[in-house]
Amino acid sequence: MENICPVCNYNKLFEPPYDSDGYGSDEICPCCGFQFGCDDYPDKMESQRRWREEWIKKGCIWFSKGRPAPYQWNAKEQLNKKND
Numbered sequence: 001m002e003n004i005c006p007v008c009n010y011n012k013l014f015e016p017p018y019d020s021d022g023y024g025s026d027e028i029c030p031c032c033g034f035q036f037g038c039d040d041y042p043d044k045m046e047s048q049r050r051w052r053e054e055w056i057k058k059g060c061i062w063f064s065k066g067r068p069a070p071y072q073w074n075a076k077e078q079l080n081k082k083n084d
Contacts, residue, residue, distance in 0.1 A: 007052045008032035008060075009078050012070070030064035031078070 003013040010031035017025055017036040022044075024037020032055045034040075040047040055061075060075035062068075 005029040005031060005034065007034045007048045008055060008075070009081055011081075028063075030067040031062060031069070031075075032060075033063035 002011070003016055004011045005013060006017060008029060008031045010029055013025075013027055013029060015025050015027055017027065017029075019025070024035075024040060026035065026037045028035045032051065034048070034051050039051060056079075060079075062073065062075075
């Protein structure tokens with residue numbers, strides 16, 4: 001499993017957002033603020049899509065106050081990046 005946020009494509013989560021059974025990690029993405037296992041109820045895919053739209057609409061602001069954005073972080077590049 002990869003530690004990539006399915007909402008904003010941030011690839012440095014501490015753990016995978018979901019386990020092999022699909023349960024959320026409860027981690028909050030420091031980039032977009034989505035909490036896996038909480039903000040994705042009742043429809044995981046639809047919740048992620050809506051959160052992403054709102055995050056983009058609000059200007060892709062880095063969420064975490066305690067975990068700073070990576071050096072030269074660029075939200076647009078991150079959103080377009082393919083994490084193979």
